Amino acid sequence: MNTQPVTISFDGRPLAAAAGQSVGAALASQGITAWRSTRKGGKPRGLFCGIGVCFDCLVTVDGEPNQRACLVEACDGMEVEGS
């Protein structure tokens, strides 16, 4: 496993991650389990299927909205925002 540490930001706060780790994994391993609210019910959502099928874990990455956190690999300086 690659353990080379990188720093990403989540909603403006710095977050330690390992290079190549998925953004979802970086968030979950810091105890962040939800980063999005549903449109209708405002319910919290995070990882579910973990393999890019369910689109529950959507985040904005470097300004690009609706990216699947389980697929995006974290890299140094990446800006991640929930919605």
Add this chain to the structure above:
Amino acid sequence: MSTVVTVDVAVVGAGPAGLAAAVAATETGARVAVVDAGNQPGGQFWRHAPETGNPGTADVQPHGHHGWSTYLDLRARFDAARSAGRITYLPGLQVWMAQHSGDAFVLRTTAAVASSGATPATVAADRLVLCPGGYDRQLPIPGWDLPGVMAAGGIQAFIKANGVLPGKRFVIAGTGPFLLPVAAGIAEAGGKVLAVLESSSPSAWLPHLRAAAGVPGKALEGMAYAAVFARHRIPYRTRNIVTEILGTDRAEGVRTARVDAAGRVRPGTARTYADVDVVGFGWGFTPQLELPVSLGVETRLDADGSLVGIVDERQQSSVPGLYLAGEVTGVGGATLAVLEGLAAGAAAARPESDVPVKQPAAIARHRRFAQAMHHAHPVPAAWQDWLSPDTTVCRCEEVTAGEITEARDQLGARDIRSLKSFTRAGMGWCQGRVCGFASACLSAGPGQMPDAGSLASSAKRPLAAPVGIGELAAQDG
């Protein structure tokens, strides 16, 4: 227009079936292109930590990988063919549309991750081998939309790719032998598995043992898990289900109950597990059928209730030149997927010749074993009884069980197509990939399982992946 890659054989997927198909096709003399959503070969089954900047990682067996030596062998042959220019490898791309015009198959692709830098290409091929695999089949359970609830396979993928755990204290539930490696993988990675809840019963295996006996490797696998379970003191509770996930804005515990053979909850058996932060569910697998269905492949219902593509002994579908391998022909695991992939790749490379199928007896044996597993681990007939009217069924569009049964009973939504129209279940981001099976059951009625037509309707996804309007605008023919 994106660049066009023209080859003899295109392969979609680089998991066990896709890798095997690509290797077999190229070694039979074909020029091959492989399109895969992943950034590196392996698929879900052989998912591993990113190789970039880590030469040699592929040689180290990560946690919980079976058949790793098979992977290393296929990977070496795949890499050799790439180096020799006989395989064009297109990672990080999803096919958003597959077309069959005249004699050629055309695949249109888009980057799976916008920031990945993967450049979409169009692939044109004389023959096509589809190996898109599958994902955990899900049933809606009260509270399953809380953060902390995950697909069992999602937990496994998380561990394989990231080497860390998504939480500390786990309950794994559902049905099928796959729950065992998931729980074992968690325990081996340092997580606490409070229980594995299997809705079926081991005694259900007994009538099918004859079929299973022909595949000794599987039995060995089972014993290895038994040892891990014993070492980590993981309770394996059969005829048990999670009836509710507890928590307000995240999973905090689960309520469980014993069930009878049909899956009906036995009164007075409720039990609560507190202090749980991850709940994993899997009810078998759903093969990814949208590409085969969009190309007009004939389908059937498999023993596990999944829609699968019909193939002949050379893995060719009802569409000439279109071959299927792996879970899309029937959920059967990685060993079978490799065998099917080898057969499909060789046949696609030389469609005119009667290349004998490699190891036909082994394929037949693994299919029998898979059928036995399906019969031993059915989706409980009474699962709809577990729902309450406010249980979310469609996670994307937040459609509840109550809304679905109302549309069925009041508006006559007795098929999945009507149900989608009336309630928006399956109309959101995932296009019914997660709720499709459950919605099809609900539209069919209490205690019912969907027929092939309903599942085929559910699998009709005219866009096989989200694609940018700007990318569509570049399409001119």
Add this chain to the structure above:
Amino acid sequence: MTHGSDVLVIGAGVIGAATAYFAARQGLSVTVLDKGLPASGTSSACEGNILVSDKELGPELELTRYSLGVWHHDLEEHKKLWEFDSKGGIIVASRESSLASLHRVMAVQKSYGVDVEELDQSALRDAEPHISPEALGGASYREDCQVQPMLVAAHLVRLATEAGARFIADCPVSGFLGSGPDGGRVTGVRTPRGDFPAGAVVNCTGTWAGELAAMAGVEVPVLPRRGFVIVTEPLPAMIRHKVYAAEYIDNVGSSDAGLQASPVVEGTPAGSILIGSSRERVGFDRTVSTAALGLLARNATALFPFLKDVKAIRHYHGFRPYCPDHLPVIGHDDRAPGLWHAAGHEGAGIGLSAGTGKLLAQALAGLTPDMDLSPFAPARFSAPGKHTPVHREEATA
């Protein structure tokens, strides 16, 4: 069955559902048959438009405005059931020539009483902040509305049954009772589930109407015209109205069988944006056309540039039932007594369904309809040369 219904409606799309609803409310005994489930044809593959803005002056506009009244009054109490949305429509011109055409059309429409307001460049930007900077101006149509068409059909069938009608799904019609090769009065229908005698049989089968009419020995030239619609990912509200381009006005009277597309872009309550809508005469071909998708996408991004970075998650297509003169067929078929038709509404069937159903129900009950139905007479196609208006193409599904 031994005794028949007053009215037997074939087809449970919006037209059949509205006809059944209003016929049942007239006190007639009604049976509705569908070969599948409610709204499984064109009603489930369109955009749910109730548009005034794009209508040809004459009987079509008259029927549209009548129908709009029915939606707002007779069906007022049920609006929420089918997500009735008075969102309004905006036509946008991005070329001087099309702006001039648009102004001419507006002037005529105003003289017919259409509620249309000119939007200059800044008023247009106020109304639609994300519109292309190229847009020169537009016209606002406050009367344009939208519904969820599948819910309309399903609820109207349900409400009809609550008013006494009977609905039978999965019941395809295989022939007519009473009518033979020599003609004779149509007295019901044959189905694999038995015969259904009726005083009047109403053909509400959309694109299949011609096929059905042929079984009774009459010609009703309803043909399919394919349209694709792209659906985007759910987004916060970015587009407030139904927005479409004026450029099609430059091509009035085009009868090209090839691919055409006028951009029609709108938001939905679910957050997705719908991008329509192409027109092709390709029969019932269901092959997905990347050319059509590409053209729709290019047109839509020209109107709303932000769309190029938005993702499509799905597309669908449907077949508009159209007649050569672009007018629907509504009324009794004098060539086959006992047989009535309500079909061929092309891209306007959802909007026209309420009015069509109410007018037909009045006629079926022996009353004088609120509006003269003779321009829509089924027999008009038997008298060639009598009716040759020049109609412009429908803009939308």
